[in-house]
Amino acid sequence: MDKEEIILNKTREVLNKMGWLNKYKMEQMLSDYQSSEVHTIECISKGEFVNVTKIAQSLYMTRSAASKIAKKLLDKKLIERYQRTENKKEVYFRLTEKGREVNEIHENLHKEFLARDKVVFDEITEEQLAGFLAFIQRYSKHLDEEIKREGREIT
Missing domain, CATH: 1.10.10.10 (Winged helix-like DNA-binding domain superfamily/Winged helix DNA-binding domain)
Structure with missing residues (x-):
């Protein structure tokens, strides 16, 4: 597996776990x-x-x-x-x-x-946070450019 797949799979896994963990309480309180x-x-x-x-x-x-x-x-x-x-x-x-x-x-x-x-989150260092945010911002910008390139901007 290459680094792109690892990053995307692990991100998806974390978001799915978070969603699953939060889902019961959300549905209970906002049914x-x-x-x-x-x-x-x-x-x-x-x-x-x-x-x-x-x-x-x-x-x-x-x-x-x-x-x-x-x-x-x-x-x-x-x-x-x-x-x-x-x-x-x-x-x-x-x-x-x-x-x-x-x-x-x-x-x-x-x-x-x-x-x-x-x-x-208390354990993350400033250096780790800065690197993570830089990556997320760069990836988000790339996705914005792809959305624009495909002419799928929401207007």
């Missing part, structure tokens, strides 16, 4: 919501003037998929639409009180998972 809905709520909570395009770009999905999720969230009264006075054409989303509650549960679960895994 009424799909993962895509919760992550869309998170996206809206962290952004300013979030619309369908911003959701699609942030979550690497099509605008059509983002629009469908937004409709579900609107129907469940987790988000609401609004328009800015200076731009009546564009529709934006913000969380309702119910949406903020779901987001808070999600954030608290992430904090719990980070606390669980803190022992590993």
Whole structure:
């Protein structure tokens, strides 16, 4: 196996383990919501003037998929639409009180998972962190360029 396969396989293995370990608690605490809905709520909570395009770009999905999720969230009264006075054409989303509650549960679960895994992250040296981040940033940039080259940018 070459280094590319080793890195990708080990990364996938770690992410799958993390997902499997977190899944039970996430499903237990957020049983009424799909993962895509919760992550869309998170996206809206962290952004300013979030619309369908911003959701699609942030979550690497099509605008059509983002629009469908937004409709579900609107129907469940987790988000609401609004328009800015200076731009009546564009529709934006913000969380309702119910949406903020779901987001808070999600954030608290992430904090719990980070606390669980803190022992590993406490051991990483600054040099290891710098090398890891440099690699991830370089690989991410390469993937961005490939997405652009294939004409698959989300607009």
